[in-house]
Amino acid sequence: MSNLICTVRSAAGSLIGRRQPGEMALVLHTFDGNKNAFKALIAAEYSGVKVELAKNFQMGVSNKTPEYLKMNPIGKVPVLETPDGPVFESNAIARYVTRSKADNPLYGSSLIEYAHIEQWIDFSATEVDANIGKWLYPRLGFAPYVAVSEEAAIAALKRSLGALNTHLASNTYLVGHSVTLADIVMTCNLYMGFACIMTRIFTSEFPHVERYFWTMVNQPNFKKVMNDVKQADSVPPVQKKAAPPKEQKPKEAKKEAPKEAPKPKAVEKPEEEEEAPKPKPKNPLDLLPPSKMILDEWKRLYSNTKTNFREVAIKGFWDMYDPEGYSLWFCDYKYNDENTVSFVTMNKVGGFLQRMDLCRKYAFGKMLVIGSEPPFKVKGLWLFRGPEIPKFVMDEVYDMELYEWTKVDISDEAQKERVSAMIEDLEPFEGEALLDAKCFKRQPGEMALVLHTFDGNKNAFKALIAAEYSGVKVELAKNFQMGVSNKTPEYLKMNPIGKVPVLETPDGPVFESNAIARYVTRSKADNPLYGSSLIEYAHIEQWIDFSATEVDANIGKWLYPRLGFAPYVAVSEEAAIAALKRSLGALNTHLASNTYLVGHSVTLADIVMTCNLYMGFACIMTRIFTSEFPHVERYFWTMVNQPNFKKVMNDVKQADSVPPVQKKAAPPKEQKPKEAKKEAPKEAPKPKAVEKPEEEEEAPKPKPKNPLDLLPPSKMILDEWKRLYSNTKTNFREVAIKGFWDMYDPEGYSLWFCDYKYNDENTVSFVTMNKVGGFLQRMDLCRKYAFGKMLVIGSEPPFKVKGLWLFRGPEIPKFVMDEVYDMELYEWTKVDISDEAQKERVSAMIEDLEPFEGEALLDAKCFK
Known part of the structure; x- marks a missing residue:
């Protein structure tokens, strides 16, 4: 593998530094049987890199500890501990392990092989793994089950496996003539399908995929990690759900108060203000007589x-x-x-x-x-x-x-x-x-690369902006027409499923937008867009993958159904928005102390993240929505106003409303499936649950009630108090505070003070405020039963964090104590309202009275 591709030099100036992961054990935090962990473990076997498993890891417990959440702010598994810091996102972890060995053949031996490996890794994630998940997870109860959505997922999976089958008809491996990282990632993603839901009847349509999968899992390095793999003999039944998803009209988005788009808050000095560069001196060879x-x-x-x-x-x-x-x-x-x-x-x-x-x-x-x-x-x-x-x-x-x-x-x-x-x-x-x-013979930067795309495609922006930063020439295919050009036989030879964009290179086509952007970036030797060390490279890949799986995917799940590109289901939209908020919250925390995602200048991670955020900001994420994530806002507007971004994206305007759900031309019809062709094997095929109409499913049992809903009725109506709090703009003490005490019911509710136990850690103001913001986000699960005020106190560090909470019932709800890990970071004291001093303290905290207990208020947040 070349130095350009690896960015890891085995001689003449190592980028790894004094430590080599192959010599110092890496620690992988994961649970048994995690196909996402298999990727790194198999790559380690091929690379001779030592990877240890974290001891006593317990899913749902270990990944919710403060220590783990410092490594991955959203608690996803796996995470790799390295000598230089943690790496999350499974494909980024596998890349890190692979790159830990210089000139690793798992990454091929040329720029085009590297690009094709990345292309198939991304295809595996977006077209194979994603669609297997959309079919499997709702059946296991991890997502709402909707029959029409399942049909769409199976159709998309079949299309992707068909393309993969065609490629494998003439190739033993995805790229080249030996196992590469693309084969490892693809096999691990296929594993979940083969083992859990893709029966022999289903996979028999794709004989080359079958041959490939069973060949791979029986290779010694795969088998050492995965053990014996058995294929699913039936599609798992749909788990009984608490309540079926209802087709319903979305709530109308609130009208925005601000009338003008937010002005970009650029932190960096605009490039156009820099001194014009002096002309580059000519190479002596250019001064030779013409030949x-x-x-x-x-x-x-x-x-x-x-x-x-x-x-x-x-x-x-x-x-x-x-x-x-x-x-x-x-x-x-x-x-x-x-x-x-x-x-x-x-x-x-x-x-x-x-x-x-x-x-x-x-x-x-x-x-x-x-x-x-x-x-x-x-x-x-x-x-x-x-x-x-x-x-x-x-x-x-x-x-x-x-x-x-x-x-x-x-x-x-x-x-x-x-x-x-x-x-x-x-x-x-x-x-x-x-x-x-x-x-x-050829250099992409000198012989133009041709990008096939339509105007305004944020996925094409990635490569075009990378080209601007890298000085690589990329031309746009002429007269490209979406829905026409990408369905021609010529185009389908470049991308068998017709997705856009595709990059034509001197050595062949590359598809998958992130792989294209990587190819363009790698076309320039020692490109700073890829950092300057192994850990920077890993973190760039980590944020690229996070951007794809946690940001772009959730924006799409929210936006596309509203535009009519997928079935609109309100409960699915709510889940997508919640997941997006969780991801943006993690991103916001990271950006609170970082101008860029990695290092101190723009990298490929910033380009990909900004292009993925672009669709959200431009189409559905209004100012009211994004104001919860001020550091993400600052970051996005800074990026899109950099000259190289602006040259490609032009002026970006934020959406002023959430688009209404489009009326579909014809509602999806539930119809009986065609009879399956009789198989040569004598055993009858298992029923294809895809086509089973929803109304034929067993009626779901009612969801068990929250214990708080079984308490005797209270004279205090929580929503009335929240409305009074929100709507009182003047005379707050006389109106809102008096109203609170008039409403308060000590039989039905309880009041609690909380004090952060580790205030000596609160040395940076915005980090402290973000810590509190994260706590409030994790309290979402009890929004129906609680009201809270959190104060950050002090004019200089260390800052104190104190809070007041109103909970339904006489105690703090058990499900809150069990599920919100922050609770144990605070000392909790029940308020005695017979004590006038404590009662006055409650009033002062609700009112944000300043000074509070003799000190300035740095920040006050309300959970309502």
Whole structure:
């Protein structure tokens, strides 16, 4: 694997630093049988990287502790502890483990192989894993079950598996000729489907996917982690739900009070204010006399000649060659006795070619790995502009000194024939088999990449903004028409399911928008968009994946049904909004102390996150909604007003209302499925629950009532108090406080003071305020039964956090104590309302009276 791709150098300036994960054990926090943890564990087996499992991990307990939530703010599993800090998001963890080994063959040996590995990883996540989850999770009771949504998920999964089946019909592996990280991730994602819901009847439609899956899970490194895998013999029945989801009209969004869009709060100095850069000094090779040989013409001839290579390409080369303007050189590796492992030798050559990127404009090269058994020989041929090897190449590419260089004498027919044989990959070469042949000829930054997309596509923005930062030329396909261009046979050869965008590269197409953006970014050697260390790379990948799975996915689940692209179900929308708020809350906390997601400048993570947030801000996330996440707001408006973003996205305006649910042309019809074709096997196929109409399901049992709903009625109506609190703008003490005590029912409710136990930690104001905000978000589960005030007190650190809570019932509800881990971080004291001093303290906290107990109020938050 090349240094450009890995960003991990095995020599000449390691980016890993003094610590190597392969030497210091990594610790993976996960539960048994977690397919998302399998990814990292299998990658570790292939890479020889030591990964230990955290001891005594208990799902639902361990991942809710404060320590765990510091590693992953939303409590998802797994998390990897590394010497440089935690990494979450399973694919990012697997990438980190893979990158921990320099030149790891799991990441291929060229830029296009790297891009295709990333493409299939992303396809696996968005098209396979996501649709398996949409089919399986509602049946297990983890999401609302809606028959029409299940039908859509199965149809989408079949489309994706069909595309995968077509690819695997002519490929043993997803990319190249050996297992890569793409195979590991794809197999682990397929595992849940095969093991839990995709029966033999279902998968028999995709025989190449079946062959591939069973081949992979029986590889020793897979089997060591996954053990024996058995296929599901039936589709799991729908778990009885508490209450069926109802089709209902959404509540009308509240009208916005602000009349103008928020002004961007840019933190960074705009680039356009910087001093204009001085012109770059010309390369000495550009000052040479013109040559009759046009290097790009030779490269095009080489690339486009598919038959009669000797007669067309080789003859054309000698016709073009100009010994006055160019020179030819043989190179022989000095240390062939070290080349005892084939793929390591090939990766070594791949790394050399990547480091030669700096002279792509002035050179053409062929590198051969020769021999059928070790030690393997490495030989090469290079065409350079000018009479000598360029000095900047000798100075900057450390590999050059690892080779013996001999100038070709073209008057010697034997040497001339050797040149022709090396260009042609003639085998046997000098009496020996060719193990591998690599060509150094093309650079995406110099030969335009073509992006097929429609105007305003936020997924295309990712690659276009990355191109602006990287100085890579990307052209837009002309006359692209969504729904037409992406359904042509030519387009479907590039992306078998017709998704947009697709990038055409000199080495073939790349689909999946994040993979395209990665390819564009990697096209520039040592691109700062990918950070400068292994842990920065891992965190960039972590936030890219978080952006896809936690932000973009939930915005889509909220927006698309309202636009008519998916069935609208109110309970599903509520779940999507809750999940989105949880994700934005975690992002907001991170951005409270960070201008960028990773490091101190824009990275690819910022580009992808901003493009995914764009759809939310522009289409559905109003100012009222986003005001809960002020740091996300600041971040988004800062990003979209950076020159490289603005050049692509133009001016961005925030949605002023939530779009109404579109009337569908025709409501989805429940109809009986066609009879399944009779299978050759004699056993009857299990019923396909997909087509079973909802009305035929067993009637769900009523949801058990919350114990608080069984308490005797109270004279205090909580919602009335909340309305009084919210609507009192003047004379608060006379109106709201008096009203509270008039309403308060000590038989039906109880009042509690809370004091944070660890105030000495509260040294940063905004971190303290965000801590309180996170606590209030986690209290959502008791919103129906509680009212609260939380105060951050003090004008200088450490800040004190105190609160007042009104709960239904005589005690703090047990389900709150059990499920909100923050509760144990506070001392709780029941208010004695017969004590006038305590009663006055309650009034002062409700009123946000300042000073409070002799100190300034830094912040006051209300839970209502």
